[in-house]
Amino acid sequence: MINRRRFIALAPAFWVGTSFAQKVPMPGKMDLCPVCGMVVSKYPNWIAVVTWKDGHAHFFDGAKDMFKFLFDLPKYAPGHRSQEIAAIHVTDFYNLERIDGRRALYVIGSDVYGPMGHEFVPLATAEDAADFLKEHKGKKILRFDQVTAKLPFRLDDGKFD
Template identity: 55%
Template sequence: GKFDPGHSSADIVTVAVTDYYGVRTMDARGALFVLGSDVLGPMGHELVPLASRQEAEEFMTDHKGKRILTFDQVGAEVLKGLDKGSPQ
């Protein structure tokens, strides 16, 4: 592991997020994330997690989102864009 040599990504049991509309904790691997919306978090631009494709599309329309991503599509470049304030 990058941060703890005694662990690897295989040791991670759960990655949890809070569904934007349902305000329920869910497994991030099953969420869809809207990138580039007008909804900001405490640290600026965020990936907004949603429970379904329909909710993600509705959120994109309502909040000017740019893209819908799956968990596996959220990589280092996406996160760097958020840090720079220019989500793509």
């Protein structure tokens, strides 16, 4: 039988420990995107984060620059390897919360622009992605693993195929 008093006393510590482990880091006031050099905190609705197993993080002003970074780590993060990535987070367009970037869906070709122009618009659910695609004249919905190394640069050129 569970000792209720002990469970109640330990429960807050468990929750605090759990929430601490899952907390997504936030950029500082002057953190720069390693791809474009923009101050990330100026664009809170678009922030993407790559967190490393050693605890440090790189912040981006949008998913597009995050993808450029991930596809060319030797250029943007010398000495880092993809196996050292602990988590990837993007900002959901509708609720503005950080969501798992590997599970997010991304709409491209819409009439919504990010800080660097055409952008991968992150959404948490298939329903939200379908609604956004329709409401904002998007061209495609992509999963994380469907994004290719060339696609972020094609978005810069306004090409969505």
